[in-house]
Amino acid sequence: MLRKHCNRWLLIVVCVLLLSACIPYSLSPPVELHINPGDEMLQAQVAMDTEGVSHIVGVVDDHIVYYRTRYGEPKATLTFTMSGSGTDWKQYGPSIAVTDSRTAYLVWIEQRGGPEKFACYRNLTYLPPIGGWKKYCNPLDGNNQTTGNVRVVARGDKAYAVYDRMDLGRGRISELWYKELSSPDLTTGRVWGYSDYGLTGWIYSLDLGIDSQGFLHVGFHDNIPDLTPPPDYTERVSLHSTAQRIDGDMLQHWFIAAGAVLDESIPVSLSFYNDSSDVERVALANGEGTPDDLIYVDSCVAVGCTNKDSHQVDLPSSWDTYSVISDIEILGIGQILHLSFIGLDNTTIKRQVYYMDDAFSSNPPINISQTEDTDKFTLEMTSVAGRDPDWPLIFPATAWVETDFASKTNYFVFDGLFTKTHVFDKYCDPVFSTADISSNGVYFSGVWVACYSTWFSTQAWTNQ
Numbered sequence: 001m002l003r004k005h006c007n008r009w010l011l012i013v014v015c016v017l018l019l020s021a022c023i024p025y026s027l028s029p030p031v032e033l034h035i036n037p038g039d040e041m042l043q044a045q046v047a048m049d050t051e052g053v054s055h056i057v058g059v060v061d062d063h064i065v066y067y068r069t070r071y072g073e074p075k076a077t078l079t080f081t082m083s084g085s086g087t088d089w090k091q092y093g094p095s096i097a098v099t100d101s102r103t104a105y106l107v108w109i110e111q112r113g114g115p116e117k118f119a120c121y122r123n124l125t126y127l128p129p130i131g132g133w134k135k136y137c138n139p140l141d142g143n144n145q146t147t148g149n150v151r152v153v154a155r156g157d158k159a160y161a162v163y164d165r166m167d168l169g170r171g172r173i174s175e176l177w178y179k180e181l182s183s184p185d186l187t188t189g190r191v192w193g194y195s196d197y198g199l200t201g202w203i204y205s206l207d208l209g210i211d212s213q214g215f216l217h218v219g220f221h222d223n224i225p226d227l228t229p230p231p232d233y234t235e236r237v238s239l240h241s242t243a244q245r246i247d248g249d250m251l252q253h254w255f256i257a258a259g260a261v262l263d264e265s266i267p268v269s270l271s272f273y274n275d276s277s278d279v280e281r282v283a284l285a286n287g288e289g290t291p292d293d294l295i296y297v298d299s300c301v302a303v304g305c306t307n308k309d310s311h312q313v314d315l316p317s318s319w320d321t322y323s324v325i326s327d328i329e330i331l332g333i334g335q336i337l338h339l340s341f342i343g344l345d346n347t348t349i350k351r352q353v354y355y356m357d358d359a360f361s362s363n364p365p366i367n368i369s370q371t372e373d374t375d376k377f378t379l380e381m382t383s384v385a386g387r388d389p390d391w392p393l394i395f396p397a398t399a400w401v402e403t404d405f406a407s408k409t410n411y412f413v414f415d416g417l418f419t420k421t422h423v424f425d426k427y428c429d430p431v432f433s434t435a436d437i438s439s440n441g442v443y444f445s446g447v448w449v450a451c452y453s454t455w456f457s458t459q460a461w462t463n464q
Contacts, residue, residue, distance in 0.1 A: 026421070027413070027421060027423055027446075027457040027458065027459060028071055028072065028457050028458050028459070029424075029457070030072075030423065030424045030448070030455040030456065030457045031069075031071070031072025031073070031455065031456050031457070032453050032454070032455055032456075033056065033058070033067055033069075033072070033074075033447075033453075033454045033455070033456050034453075035060055035065045035067065035077050035079055036060075039060045039061065040060065040452045040453050041058040041059065041060050041065060041067075041449075041453060041454040042058060042059050042060075042432065042449055042452065042454065043058055043059045043092060043093070043094055043434070043449070044056055044057070044058040044434070044436065044447040044449055044454040045057050045058070045094055045095055045096050045436045045447070046096070046436050046437070046438045046445060046446065046447045046456075047096045047097050047098040047104065047154070047438050048098065048438040048439055048440040048443050048444070048445055049098045049100075049102045049104075049126075049440060050100050050102065050440055050441065051102065051443075052070060052440070052442075052443035052458075053068060053069070053070050053075070053102075054068070054069050054070070054438070054445045054447075054456065054458065055067075055068055055096060055098050055104040055124075056068070056069070056096070056447055056454075056456070057094040057095070057096040057106050057108075058094065058447075058454055059091065059092050059094065060079065062089070062090035062091060062092070063079050063080055063081070063082070063090075063091055064079075064080040064091040064092075064094055064106065064108045065077065065078065065079050065080070066078040066079075066080075066104070066106065066124060068104075069456060070458070071458060072456050072457075072458075076128075078124070078133055078135065079135070080108075080122070080135050080136065080137070081135045081136050082110070082112065082136070082137075083112070083136075084112060084113050086113065088111060088112075088113045088114055088115075089111065089112060089113055090110075090111050091108050091109070091110050091111075091120070091137075092108065092109055093108055093109040093148060093150060094106060094107070094108040095107050095108070095150065095151045095152045096152065097152045097153050097154035097159055098154055098440075099154045099156065099157045099158070099159050099182060100156050100157050101126075101157055102125075102126035103123055103124065103125050103126065103159075103182075104123070104124045104126075105121065105122075105123050105124075105152050105154060105159045105161070105181050105182075106121060106122050106123075106124065106152070107119065107120065107121045107140065107150050107151065107152045107161050107163070108120050108121075108137075108150065109146065109148055109150055110137050116145050117145055117146050117147070117148055117166075118137070118139060118141075118143070118144075118145060118146060119139070119140035119141050119146045119150045119161075119163040120137035120138060120139060120140060120150075121137075121138050121140050121152070121161055121179075121181060122134065122137075122138055123159075123181060140161055140163050140177075140179060141163060141165055141177065144165045144166070145165070145166040145168065146163055146164050146165065146166055147164050147166050147171070147172065147173055147202075147203075148164075149162070149163060149164040149173070149176070149203050149206060150162075150163045150164075151163075151206070151208055152181070152208075153208040153209060153210055153216070154182075154210070155209075155210035155214075156210075156214065157182060158180070158182050158210050158214045158216075159180070159181045159182040160178055160179065160180050160181065160182075160208065160210065160216045161178065161179045161181055162176065162177070162178045162191060162206070162208055162216075162218055163176075163177055163178075163179075164176050164177070164203065165177060167194075167195070167200045170200050172200035172201060172202050173194060173200060173201040173202060173203065173222075174193075174194055174195045174200060175190050175192070175193045175194060175195055176190065176191040176192045176193075176194075176201075176203070176218070176220075177189070177190055177191060178190075178191050178216055178218070178242070178250075180216075187248055188248055189242070189245060189247065189248025189249040189250060190248070190249045190250065191218050191240050191250050192238075192240055192250070192253070193249075194224065199224045199225060200224070200225065201222045201223065201224050202222060202223050202233075203220050203221070203222045204220075204221045204222065204223070204235075204264035204265075204267075205220065205221050205264070205266075205267035205268050206218060206219065206220035206221070206268065207219050207220070207267075207268050207269055207270035207284070208270065209270045209271060209272060209282070211241075211243070211272055211280055211282065211302040211303070212272070212280055212302075213243075213280075213302075213303065215241055215242045215243040215302070215303065216241065216242045217239065217240070217241045217242075217243075217270060217272075217282050217302070218239070218240045218241070218250075218270075219237070219238065219239045219240075219268050219270040219284040220237075220238065220268060221235065221236070221237050221262065221264055221267075221268050221286060222235070222236055222238075223235045223236070223264075224236065234258055234259070235258065235259065235260065235262040235264060236255055236256075236257070236258040236262070237255075237256045237257045237258075237262060237268065237284065237286045237298070238253065238254060238255045238256055239253070239254045239256065239270075239282065239284050239298070239300070239305065240252065240253050240254075241282070241302070241303075241305070243302065243303040243304065243305075244303075244304070252304070252305050253305075254298075254300060254305050254308065256284065256286075256298045256310070257286075257288075257296075257298075257310075261288045261289060261290055262286070262287075262288055262289075263286075263287040263288055263289040263293060263325075265287075265326065266286065266287030266293070266325055266326065266327065266328055267327065267328065268284055268285065268286045268328075269284070269285045269286075269328050269329050269330045270282065270283070270284050270285075270330075271283055271330045271331050271332040271337065272302060272332045273299075273332030273333070273334070273335060273336065273337045274332075274334060274335045275335065276335065278335070279301055280301070280302045280303075281299045281300060281301055281302055281307075282299060282300060282301075282302045282305075283297055283298065283299040283330055283332065283337055283359075284297070284298050284299070285297045285298075285328045285329075285330045285339070285359070286298070286328070287325050287328060292319065292320065292321070292322060292323040293323045293324055293325040293343070294312060294313070294315075294323075294325075295312070295313035295315070295325060295328060295339075295341060296310060296311065296312055296313070297310075297311045297313060297330065297337065297339070297359050297360070298310045298311070299311075299337075311359070311360055313339065313356070313359060314361070314362045315345075315364075315365070316345070316364045316365075318345045318346055318347045319343075319345045321346050322345060322346040323343060323344065323345050323346075324343060324344045324351070325341055325342065325343040325344075326342045326343070326351060326377070327341060327342040327377065327378075327379040328340075328341045328379075329341070329379050329380065329381040329398070330359060330381070331381040331382070331383060331396045333383050333394045333396060334394070336357065336358055337358065337359045337360065338355075338356065338357060338358070338359065338381070338396040338416060339355070339356040339358075339359035339365075340353065340354065340355050340356075340368075340379055340381055340396075340398045341353075341354055341365075341379070342354075342376050342377065342379055342400070348372055349372050349373055350372060350373055350374055350375050350376070351375060351376050352367045352369045352372065352376065353367070353368050353369045353376050353379065353398070353400050353414075354366065354367055354368070355368045355398060355414065355416065357396075357416065368398065368414045368420060369400075369402065370402055370410060370412060370420075370422075371402070373404060374402040374403055374404045374410075375402070375403055375404070375405065376400050376401065376402050377400070377401055377433075378399075378400060378401045378433065378434050378435045379398070379399070379400050380398070380399045380400070380435060380436060380437045381396055381397065381398050381399075381437075382396075382397050382437050382438060382439045382444070383395065383396060383397070383439060384397050384415070384439045384442065384444045385439075385441045385442045386442070387442050393417075395415045395416050395417055396415075396416035397413055397414070397415055397416065397437065397439065397444060398413070398414045398416065399411070399412065399413045399414075399423075399435050399437045399446060400412055400435070401430070401433050401434075401435055401448075403430040403433070405430060407427060408425045408426060408427045409425060409426055409427075409428065409430040409433055409450060410422060410424075410425045411423040411424055411425065411435060411448045411450070413437070413446070423446070423448065423457055424448070424455065424457070426450040426451050428450060428451035428452075429451075430450075432449060432452060433448070433449055433450050434448070434449045435447070435448045435449070442459075443458075443459065444458065444459045445457065445458035445459070446458075
């Protein structure tokens with residue numbers, strides 16, 4: 001009897017310790033973000049710095065805005081300017097990343113009175129310089145036009161932007177470029193040059209990541225025109241990196257797959273993990289339709305892209321007769337590659353959010369959604385460190401949006417282990433609802449666009 005009581009007490013202690021290490025199951029009350037009273041911020045993206053401060057970029061009245069906060073109250077705001085005004089003068093498509101030095105890097109697209117699009121960036125140091133931050137576009141690519149692929153990523157004290165250059169004659173991509181924004185000389189090079197082969201491209205989706213050695217990796221799903229009549233396009237999924245380069249241009253390329261079975265409606269997702277020998281690998285998840293949708297995870301050694309592997313995710317047999325997948329996210333933590341996806345098989349009414357604690361496992365995915373009669377979208381993942389230093393766990397936080405398109409829209413976060421948190425809900429049109437989450441160590445926050453406004457929430461610990 002004593003042994004049974006001891007075992008039960010030990011189990012309780014272990015569970016309490018694990019729960020105390022978990023990401024917070026209570027988030028701060030959502031705060032509506034405004035640069036000025038009554039305005040509406042859309043297209044919000046968030047990046048968390050090392051001190052738990054959230055750096056947010058969004059769009060208000062066709063202008064890029066920057067908002068810095070800890071619990072929702074503004075600590076710093078900035079509205080970017082343009083040289084003209086009117087419906088054809090606008091800034092949109094923002095992306096943000098923050099380095100360990102707490103410098104925020106913003107990129108966006110700008111139109112200046114016509115249909116032409118230009119890629120812009122700005123870096124905002126945590127303490128503004130004398131005279132304040134500059135409020136206008138710093139061109140990523142001079143006067144060259146972009147089709148609209150403009151993204152930024154940071155890790156440690158490295159920050160890179162990726163952007164495309166338009167072929168003016170055909171309105172498609174001639175080259176995909178990168179710029180190392182954190183380097184003093186702004187090292188610049190091509191990710192891939194379609195024009196070198198007399199081709200143009202069109203990118204359906206792309207994702208960026210920086211490995212532990214500071215090299216940039218870019219994965220994307222694109223199409224190129226066939227060179228033989230009749231005119232047609234070939235779809236491809238590929239990985240590229242600065243781990244091998246000359247004169248700035250990337251030389252590490254892996255064209256993983258090509259053909260009509262690739263599903264351009266499923267966005268690619270890129271992450272890193274270590275193999276059993278602690279060698280870092282880069283992985284790219286993508287979808288195929290045959291006609292039922294499948295998930296593939298392709299990976300290779302991050303530096304050199306050797307030991308290539310292509311893995312079809314093992315889904316339950318119920319997915320064999322009918323399946324539709326609309327979103328995929330992968331997240332590497334140590335030697336585990338976590339996987340979340342939104343999908344529908346022949347046993348469910350609506351698409352559900354599924355989670356696998358190991359993308360390479362044969363264990364079936366678990367349904368982490370709230371109800372089966374709502375649609376799900378806007379899937380995001382980020383890693384969050386446990387609060388307790390005696391239990392140094394790292395959790396794969398997953399966020400998504402659920403709606404029935406009739407009443408309220410719900411916003412959720414799941415920690416990958418114990419707890420699903422209902423962040424908040426709103427009664428409004430969910431068409432423009434989006435979400436973005438970010439973390440840095442134990443700090444975690446998110447922005448949710450609902451009812452044509454941006455709402456912010458961050459972790460709330462019982463000891464604060």
